[in-house]
Structures are given as C-alpha cells and as structure tokens.
Amino acid sequence: MTVQGGGPPVIGVDLGGTKIMAAVVADDNRILGRGKRNTPAKEGGPAILKTMLECVDEALEQSGLKRGDLAAGGIGSPGPLDVDAGVILFSANLSVKNYPVGPELSSALGIPIKVQNDVRVGGYGEFMLGAGRGYGDVLAAFVGTGIGGCLIQNGRIVAGSTNNAGEIGHIVVKAGGPRCGCGNNGCMEAFASKTALSNRLVKAAKKRSCPLGDKIQRKGRLKSGDLAQAVRDKDEIAIREVERAAYYLGLGLGGLVNVFGPQIVVIGGGMALALGQPFLERITASARLQIITDPTHCIKFALAGLGDDAGVLGASLYAREMLAQG
Numbered sequence: 001m002t003v004q005g006g007g008p009p010v011i012g013v014d015l016g017g018t019k020i021m022a023a024v025v026a027d028d029n030r031i032l033g034r035g036k037r038n039t040p041a042k043e044g045g046p047a048i049l050k051t052m053l054e055c056v057d058e059a060l061e062q063s064g065l066k067r068g069d070l071a072a073g074g075i076g077s078p079g080p081l082d083v084d085a086g087v088i089l090f091s092a093n094l095s096v097k098n099y100p101v102g103p104e105l106s107s108a109l110g111i112p113i114k115v116q117n118d119v120r121v122g123g124y125g126e127f128m129l130g131a132g133r134g135y136g137d138v139l140a141a142f143v144g145t146g147i148g149g150c151l152i153q154n155g156r157i158v159a160g161s162t163n164n165a166g167e168i169g170h171i172v173v174k175a176g177g178p179r180c181g182c183g184n185n186g187c188m189e190a191f192a193s194k195t196a197l198s199n200r201l202v203k204a205a206k207k208r209s210c211p212l213g214d215k216i217q218r219k220g221r222l223k224s225g226d227l228a229q230a231v232r233d234k235d236e237i238a239i240r241e242v243e244r245a246a247y248y249l250g251l252g253l254g255g256l257v258n259v260f261g262p263q264i265v266v267i268g269g270g271m272a273l274a275l276g277q278p279f280l281e282r283i284t285a286s287a288r289l290q291i292i293t294d295p296t297h298c299i300k301f302a303l304a305g306l307g308d309d310a311g312v313l314g315a316s317l318y319a320r321e322m323l324a325q326g
C-alpha cells in the first residue's frame with residue numbers, strides 16, 4: 001500500500017535497557033502507529049528480538065498496515081556495536097554479546113535493517129526533526145540513566161577515527177571525583193546522571209529525612225517524574241542535588257562549546273525533560289561561566305523537541321537514508 005506522501009513507510013525501533021519502542025513512520029516523518037513493551041533485558045538476544053517483533057506488529061496494527069508494506073527499518077541500540085554488520089558487540093544493560101540484531105530483524109521482516117548507536121540515533125532525530133532542525137552545527141546531550149552525546153558539524157555526525165566519538169558523559173569534570181561506571185573518577189556522568197543522583201539521594205536518606213531517597217529504596221530505582229515532583233514540592237535535598245548535577249553538566253558542556261562552537265546545544269533525555277526549563281536554565285548559566293568563545297551569547301541552549309520519539313524517528317531516518325543510498 002502507498003501511504004499519502006508518496007514513499008513507502010519504514011519502521012523505527014528504539015531498543016532501550018528498560019523499554020523497546022517501535023513506530024511506523026510515513027515518508028513525511030509522521031508517526032502512523034506505535035508499539036511499546038518492557039525490554040526482557042535479562043533473557044538474551046532471541047527474547048529481545050521476539051519482543052521487538054511484538055512492538056513492530058503492534059505499531060503496524062495501529063497504522064492499519066502489515067509487515068509486507070514496510071520498505072526498511074532502523075534500530076537505535078546501546079553498544080558498542082559493529083554498525084556495518086548490525087551486531088551488538090556487548091551490552092551490560094541488555095545482557096547480550098555479539099548478537100546480530102540487525103540481520104535477525106531483517107530476516108524476520110524481510111526488509112533491510114540499519115543498526116546505529118542509540119544516542120546517535122536520538123541526536124540525529126533532534127537534528128533533523130526536533131530542536132536542532134534548521135541548524136548545521138548541533139551538540140546534543142541526553143541525560144538519563146547515563147549521559148550520552150552526539151555532535152553534528154556541517155550537517156554530519158562526528159563519529160571520529162574510531163567511530164565511537166561522542167561519549168561526552170565521560171569527560172572528567174573533577175579530578176579525583178566520584179567513581180564512574182566506566183572505571184574512571186570524576187566523569188560528568190558520575191555527577192549528573194540519574195544513576196549518580198539516585199545513589200546520592202539514597203545515601204542522604206540514611207543520614208537525615210529524605211522522602212525521595214526513601215521512595216527510591218521502595219521502588220528500587222529513581223524515576224524522573226518522582227525527581228521532578230520532589231523539586232516542585234521544594235524537597236531541599238532533591239533541589240540541592242539537581243542544582244549540583246546542573247552545575248557539573250554546565251562545566252562539561254561549556255568546555256565542549258569552547259572547542260566545537262555549535263550553533264545550538266540541545267539537552268534531552270528522560271531526566272532532563274522531566275526537570276524541564278528550570279534545569280535547562282541552570283545548566284546554561286553554569287555553561288556560560290565556562291564559555292569564552294561566545295561573548296554575545298549567540299549560541300542557543302534548548303530542550304529536546306521530540307521527547308520519547310527522538311529514538312524511533314531517528315531510527316526511521318537512518319532506514320530511509322539507507323533506502324535512498326540503495
């Protein structure tokens with residue numbers, strides 16, 4: 001079937017450690033249908049593929065289409081990846097090793113599938129369709145469980161000589177600072193990710209009354225919505241921790257702005273979007289203290305515009321580009 005707008009629809013998949021989302025996307029980038037499931041993160045590659053297919057079928061059903069109508073697909077996946085082969089080399093969050101997610105989904109659906117790093121996919125979505133639209137030089141930062149980044153210069157994603165560039169979360173913002181999941185100390189991620197905040201709030205709850213810290217222990221994890229609510233409720237510890245996170249994010253991003261001079265810094269990710277405009281303003285103020293290359297404040301700071309859809313839309317763009325390149 002041909003969808004209004006001309007070209008055939010594609011499928012975009014956002015494979016996350018907590019949830020899998022899929023969207024059928026028309027060639028004018030409208031989402032025609034969606035599917036969403038929890039990720040069976042401890043059950044290995046085949047279980048993830050099965051759940052991914054359920055998401056795809058749900059999205060197709062919602063759009064009134066069937067598998068045969070799709071022309072191609074894209075997957076945004078945690079890595080490291082072998083992008084050319086469509087293989088997840090390793091992922092602690094997904095409990096998989098050397099899993100050919102691209103070829104597996106491709107053979108199940110009978111269409112070509114492009115696999116790309118999840119943060120790059122989200123950054124590309126924001127660049128093409130979200131807050132970065134219309135700019136050629138964009139720095140995107142995603143603040144959630146970890147901190148990811150995507151740098152676009154002259155309209156192209158900077159992947160670096162190793163194809164792994166963009167790991168902004170592991171810029172050291174304080175020598176000898178807290179231990180980071182990567183094994184180093186003092187990384188931006190060790191100060192400003194949701195994981196870092198969660199650890200500090202739980203610790204605080206052991207010393208003095210901290211309702212949010214207690215809630216994290218009850219639920220087993222910090223939810224971005226709970227953090228935002230605690231800030232709105234004027235929970236002093238939550239406010240202090242969020243301000244601290246914004247300060248260190250600003251330090252890291254300000255340094256990057258000095259080096260790369262983007263036209264706009266786009267800040268997304270579940271935690272940043274839940275905290276919203278006040279969080280963006282604090283990050284911007286901290287970054288401006290570092291930035292010496294923009295005396296007239298031409299460089300903009302903005303919240304991401306696509307919300308949860310950045311991943312599925314970015315993945316659909318990769319799929320469509322693969323089609324265009326033949």
Ligand SMILES: [Zn+2]
Nearest residue numbers: 170180182187
């Ligand atoms: Zn690190």
